[in-house]
Amino acid sequence: MLNQNVSKLLNEQINKELFSAYLYTDIANHYLNLGYTGFSDWFNVQAKEELEHAFKFMHYLQDNGFDVKLAAIADPTKKYADLREPLVDSLAHEEFITASIDAIFTAAVLVKDYRTQEFLNWFVKEQGEEEKNSRDNLLGFDLFSGDKRALMMFDKKLGKREAD
Ligand code: FEO
Numbered sequence: 001m002l003n004q005n006v007s008k009l010l011n012e013q014i015n016k017e018l019f020s021a022y023l024y025t026d027i028a029n030h031y032l033n034l035g036y037t038g039f040s041d042w043f044n045v046q047a048k049e050e051l052e053h054a055f056k057f058m059h060y061l062q063d064n065g066f067d068v069k070l071a072a073i074a075d076p077t078k079k080y081a082d083l084r085e086p087l088v089d090s091l092a093h094e095e096f097i098t099a100s101i102d103a104i105f106t107a108a109v110l111v112k113d114y115r116t117q118e119f120l121n122w123f124v125k126e127q128g129e130e131e132k133n134s135r136d137n138l139l140g141f142d143l144f145s146g147d148k149r150a151l152m153m154f155d156k157k158l159g160k161r162e163a164d
Helices: 004-033 037-063 085-110 114-144 148-159
Strands: none
Touching: 004 037, 004 085, 037 085, 037 114, 037 148, 085 114, 114 148
8 A cells, every 4th residue: 555645746746747748749849830840759759758657657556556536737838939948948847857756756765665666766767868868959959059951950860769
């Protein structure tokens, strides 16, 4: 039987992961509308990964006898000022998700819930990778944004990214 507070936080994390998928789909649409299909593909792949994360949390709770409750997903729509802003936002969002997962981990440590700590280890590692990818995208954009041709090549490269 999972601790009540830990279960509640895990259940809330499902919504955060689903929102991540929604947010990245909106960003993918933003890039697609501007003709940057590589950036768009990259965020679509990311959105699918976020859905997988949501299901991992849901299945973990269900495997432990918890009755999952799904809440409404917030509207992710935003009018982005330029090509760079979604990259800044996605890095900030990943840092927010990392803090959220760390908070669940801390709650699990507090009640000596070793099973949940073991489950969360995968996410702790994954967040390190996701933050790095987001930083790399921003770095790449800043390097190439002054040269349209170089930026289009970077866009093409992002479009060929495989899911991790
Ligand atoms: Fe599931 Fe990008 O955090």
